[in-house]
Amino acid sequence: MKLPIRHVTAPAGFRAAAGTCGIKPSGAPDLALIVSDVPARCAAVFTQNAVVGAPVIVGRKHTARGPMRAIICNSGIANVATGQRGINDALAMCGTVAKNIECKPTEVLPCSTGVIGQRLPIEKITAGIDRLTEALGRNKRADADGAQAILTTDTRPKAARRSVNIGSTRITLGGIAKGSGMIAPNMATMLAFVTTDADIAAPLLRQALKAAVNADASFNRLSVDSDTSTSDTVAVLANGMAGHRPIRSSGADPRKFTEALTELCRDLAYQIIADGEGIEHVIRVRVSGARSQPDALRVARSVADSPLVKTAVHGLDPNWGRLAMAIGKSGAPVKPDRLTLRIGRTTVFRRGAPRPFNASAVRKTLKRFEVPIDIDLGSGKGSCEFLGCDLTRQYITINADYHT
Amino acid sequence: MKLPIRHVTAPAGFRAAAGTCGIKPSGAPDLALIVSDVPARCAAVFTQNAVVGAPVIVGRKHTARGPMRAIICNSGIANVATGQRGINDALAMCGTVAKNIECKPTEVLPCSTGVIGQRLPIEKITAGIDRLTEALGRNKRADADGAQAILTTDTRPKAARRSVNIGSTRITLGGIAKGSGMIAPNMATMLAFVTTDADIAAPLLRQALKAAVNADASFNRLSVDSDTSTSDTVAVLANGMAGHRPIRSSGADPRKFTEALTELCRDLAYQIIADGEGIEHVIRVRVSGARSQPDALRVARSVADSPLVKTAVHGLDPNWGRLAMAIGKSGAPVKPDRLTLRIGRTTVFRRGAPRPFNASAVRKTLKRFEVPIDIDLGSGKGSCEFLGCDLTRQYITINADYHT
Incomplete structure (x- = not known):
């Protein structure tokens, strides 16, 4: 994959560097540093798992305090379940960056991804910094190099860029991400770092990030395997160096910025799912007609996470019975006689009754990389x-044939 | 597997018959009938899926009305998503049995398991009846033959029997079951039919069944793949023909009966999980120290359903990091520094810190058919x-390589 030459350094006032400090036995790149020349407003969201890594504990505190200057991220070891010494290691990474670039x-923001339960080789990391x-x-x-250095078992780096006019000034957003499902040797982590030269107050930035990660087909609307990492982190730094009129809460500016950020997040999210462990198909589940948004999400997640649905798509099988089962078990109120199911453009079930359909046309849809499944619950907005x-033998191979 | 010669007909006053009526293309047995000579008190529990088969709709009504005389069950076609005509077919099954044995x-109770979305060949079935x-x-x-006739992709029939003294009279419970995960061609169904000659009032029988299906390691405490069938049914018929003093709500009798029923359900439940699709290992997850019973169940289910945990066990990998992840994502309150994890007899993680352990001893545990995982949350009772x-390539093969 040919990366755009600049993404996190495309916005004004950001610099980056990456390299190998010796964490991974393979000698692959394992350390990335992103720096804003001036203090940047920051918004960040972290994993909902009750068990979290030391960098998440430290990162939550740091991003809640005020402007940020840098993100330091290593791959290879996740610094999870390492107790107070792990916290100290995460703080040492921050301290070394701070000393070098003259900030607090x-x-x-420290981030780590990789093996659980091992300590970081902190001297190697500080020398690397x-x-x-x-x-x-x-x-x-x-x-x-930065997009490469944050990867673990991903098969390719993930990066994206967007621009939007605020007044007559062009502002830029750039991002890198990683994530591939349950990443060997221990578990998946989804990381995404976004930089922008927009001038936007921290509360507005947090609103925009919340909207962007919860948008359709964005970071909180994807699942490789239903397992939630202990290290997930999405952070955006906005340093205001584009020199435009500041984005205020009124007017069209916040919406324009949020749209650009949402598009960027969707782009990175799609790159993550498309590189899911062992996958051969992306399944795009669209739910409509639910009584509420949470019900729609419940149904979509139940279908996307159902092993039965995932193996049916893998087997190119237009098995709508499995869709009906996964919808029914979701916990959302469902009336079977209002339910309509489409695979691609073909309606296979309409308002409670199976529809005769052209199986070879549906199989053609199922052979595409991206398989659209549309579910209309017929009960609301x-x-x-x-x-x-999909769920494949390769997924089992990746996750079963590794020995810690 | 050598079946005990009598199980559902072991209690006094029950008769059974089974055979082939021509639903399955393979010509395998596909119809079973269990009859009580006198009206029997009945308790039944059905799937929690919002999409249910016609037999579940009819069965819920019939079992709520009063005493029952018979259970009629076919395999091969599930009679799900078949609309009013499916209801009529389920009623026709009941009507034919009723005419033949002279009851209402x-x-x-009608039951069906197999393909979704197809109509039953009702003439073949009524002739079979x-x-x-x-x-x-x-x-x-x-x-x-009955235990065989209710199977779909199960690799073996499942049956069990228990006896207990009420006063000085021996009462008997017998049961047959089916279930193997997501059963080809469409989905899993768990069915279990229990007969007993106990004399027990319907409310007490319902209490006993509820306790039995929700007991540790019983029907509601197992998961092959987290998918819930549209046809699950567990029913118990108690005809009182043992001739003992009736079981009343006071004294030790209800407890003794409930214990026997629970043991029987556990026995059948274990036979179901041990025949799960493609499995090589049963994982027995024991959670203690949770703040509440629902929290304990949440953690246990999250661990048992985690693809990451399932593939680790499949790969004989003592990967406690995946256990910590699955516990943390469960939604139950978890304090990592109070968490202790054991695989077999080996403590791998104690109160928030990894413990050095003998990897070859743990791998020996993991090589057994049944792998015990003990989780102490250290926060309550x-x-x-x-x-x-475990999750295997064979599971993918069974569920992906079938084409409807």
Whole structure:
């Protein structure tokens, strides 16, 4: 995959560097640093898992305090279930960055992804941070290297960029992400870092991020395998260096910014699901006619996570009975006689009754990389768009044949 | 597997017959009839899925009315998503049995399991019912044939029997069951039919069944793949023909009866999970120290249903990080620093910290058919025992390589 040359450094006033500090036995890149030249407003969302890594504990505190200057991220070891020493290691990463770029340690967001239950080789990492600081802004491949350095079992780097006019000034948003399902050797982590030169107050930025991650087919609307990592982090830094009129809560500006951020998040989210472990198909589940938005989400998630639905798509089987089962078990109120099901453009079930359909046309749809499944519950205005994927032998191989 | 010669006909006053009426293309047995010579008190529980088969709709009404005389069950076609005509077919099954054994149609419980969205070949079935009625009580293999006739992709029949003294009289409980995960061609169904010659009032019988299906490691405490069938049914018929003093709500009798019924249900439940689609291991998840029983169940179910945990067990990998992840995502309140994890007898994680352990000893545990996982949340007295299984390539093959 050819990456755009610049993404997280495309917005004004951001620099990045990445390299290998020696965490991964393979010698692959494992450390990335993103720095804003001036303090940036920050919004971040973290995993909902009750068991979280040390970087999440530290990151929650730091991002709640005020403007941020940098994100430091290693891959290979997740720094989860490592107790107070793990917290100290995460703080040491922040402290080293802070010393080097002359900011407070609390202005740095630490992230780690990889093996659970092991300590970070902190001397290697701090030495690596020193080298990356030297290289900041000097390497033209810094963005591509950064997208590479945060990966674990992903098969390809993930990056995206968007621009939008605020007044007559063009502002830019850039992002990198990682995530591939349950990442060997221990578990999946979804990380996404977004930079922008927009001038936007922190409360508005938080609103925009919340809307963007919860939008249809965005980060909170995808599932490779229903398992939730202990390290998930999505963070956006906005340093205001585009020099436009500040985005205020009134007018069209917040909407325009939120739309651009949402598009960027959707782009990265799709790159994540499309690189899900062992997958051969993306399943796009669209639910409409639910009594409420939460009901629509419940139904979409139940269908996207059903092993029965996932294996049917994998087997190119237009098995609408499995869809009906997964919808029915979702916990949302469902009236079978109002239910309509479509696979691609073909209606296979309408208002409670099976419809004769052209099986070969449906099988053609099922052979595509992306399989659209449309569910109309016929009971209200709640809707949702959710991304899932099929379940394959390769997924079992990736996750069963590894030994810790 | 050698079946006990009598199970559902072991209690006094029950007869059974089974055979082939021509629903399955394979010509395998597909119709079973269980009859009580006198009206029997009945308790039944049905699937929680919002989409249910016609037999479940009819069965709920019939079992709520009063005593029952018979259960009629076919395999091969589930009679789900078939509209009013499906209801009529289920009623026709009841009507044919009623005419033959001289009872009301509402005294018959109909059950069907198999393909969704197809109509039953009702003439074949009613002709089959006539033949089975003739054969009632004449065939010594009726019990074994009945256990066989309700199967779909199960690899073996499932049956069990228990006895207990009420006063000085021995009462008997017998049961047959089916279920194997997501059963080809469409979905799993768990069916269990229990007969007993106990004399017990319907409210007490319902209490006993509720306790039995919700007991540790019983029907409501197992999951092959987290998908819920549209046809699940567990029914118990108690005809009182043992001739003992009736079981009343006071004294030790209800407890003794409930214990025997619970043991029987656990026995059948274990036979179901042990025959789960493609499985190589049963996972027995024991949760203790939860703040409440519902929290314990939430944690146990999250662990047993986690693809990450299931593939780790399949890969013989003592990967406690995946256990911590699945516990944390359960939604129950979890304090990592109070959490202790054991695989077999080996403690791998104690109160928030990884413990050095003998990996080869744990791998020896993981190589056994049944893998015990013990989770102590250290926060209360809630506990739960739940049965799951590993996730294998064979499961994918069974569920993906079938084309409707």
